[in-house]
Amino acid sequence: AQSVTQPDIHITVSEGASLELRCNYSYGATPYLFWYVQSPGQGLQLLLKYFSGDTLVQGIKGFEAEFKRSQSSFNLRKPSVHWSDAAEYFCAVGLYSSASKIIFGSGTRLSIRP
Amino acid sequence: GAGVSQSPRYKVAKRGQDVALRCDPISGHVSLFWYQQALGQGPEFLTYFQNEAQLDKSGLPSDRFFAERPEGSVSTLKIQRTQQEDSAVYLCASSPSGGTLNEQFFGPGTRLTVL
Numbered sequence: 001a002q003s004v005t006q007p008d009i010h011i012t013v014s015e016g017a018s019l020e021l022r023c024n025y026s027y028g029a030t031p032y033l034f035w036y037v038q039s040p041g042q043g044l045q046l047l048l049k050y051f052s053g054d055t056l057v058q059g060i061k062g063f064e065a066e067f068k069r070s071q072s073s074f075n076l077r078k079p080s081v082h083w084s085d086a087a088e089y090f091c092a093v094g095l096y097s098s099a100s101k102i103i104f105g106s107g108t109r110l111s112i113r114p
Numbered sequence: 115g116a117g118v119s120q121s122p123r124y125k126v127a128k129r130g131q132d133v134a135l136r137c138d139p140i141s142g143h144v145s146l147f148w149y150q151q152a153l154g155q156g157p158e159f160l161t162y163f164q165n166e167a168q169l170d171k172s173g174l175p176s177d178r179f180f181a182e183r184p185e186g187s188v189s190t191l192k193i194q195r196t197q198q199e200d201s202a203v204y205l206c207a208s209s210p211s212g213g214t215l216n217e218q219f220f221g222p223g224t225r226l227t228v229l
Contacts, residue, residue, distance in 0.1 A: 102159060
């Protein structure tokens with residue numbers, strides 16, 4: 001069955017430090033891949049998505065992610081985090097076999113150390 | 115323009131009570147999705163509408179859950195005879211057109227607590 005794994009439940013980084021959030025997926029074909037961010041009291045917001053082509057994807061707010069087929073990974077990165085980046089981050093996969101269904105990981109909570 | 119709105123934002127129900135959760139999608143958006151997000155988990159797909167047609171309801175956990183979108187805009191998720199395990203945040207999302215290729219715009223959610 002298709003699944004998304006985010007192995008880190010909670011990560012704390014210092015403001016200005018680099019960030020990498022891990023995401024692994026299980027799917028028989030190349031999936032559509034997404035990263036969403038959820039801030040307290042706000043709806044989920046799409047950071048970036050990958051469908052095909054260049055495996056390094058640029059998103060909003062200075063985030064990027066790299067699709068690595070050999071590792072079934074789609075890790076999210078940011079070179080220098082800001083206090084406003086503190087939030088919950090969700091990796092998700094959309095399926096070719098479904099016109100509608102997106103499967104979300106369980107999320108990684110990011111805290112920023114001043 | 116306005117984003118996706120949901121009401122109520124918070125709902126407390128006694129076990130066995132029926133509840134109705136409303137979603138107002140972005141005007142003109144064809145697709146509408148409902149998700150259930152349990153505490154500490156990612157959202158889980160419940161159901162999908164394209165206009166007024168419910169094309170996928172495979173995620174609805176039981177026949178106590180029912181969703182409708184009669185005029186292809188506002189949608190209501192109804193839960194009958196609520197149980198404690200129904201406690202969660204219910205998210206609604208809309209998209210300009212069909213399919214998972216398109217960005218889904220999420221509402222703030224309705225937090226349902228069943229006592």
